[in-house]
Amino acid sequence: MRQHARLRNIIEDIPEVEWTPIPYLLEGATDVAETTCPPFDSHPDAAPARLIVPRLQAKPRS
Numbered sequence: 001m002r003q004h005a006r007l008r009n010i011i012e013d014i015p016e017v018e019w020t021p022i023p024y025l026l027e028g029a030t031d032v033a034e035t036t037c038p039p040f041d042s043h044p045d046a047a048p049a050r051l052i053v054p055r056l057q058a059k060p061r062s
Contacts, residue, residue, distance in 0.1 A: 010037050011053050031055045
């Protein structure tokens, strides 16, 4: 899904406790959360869709 300002705000509003770490190459490198987002705001009867969001953490510098 293309990230526009409204979608970015939805993602930024996900509470920290909703993010779940997932195993990846580095421990603590990736989290995932679930939220909803109406895919077609211009349609009056648009239903929110489930949105799974990955969050990659920056690698610590050595």
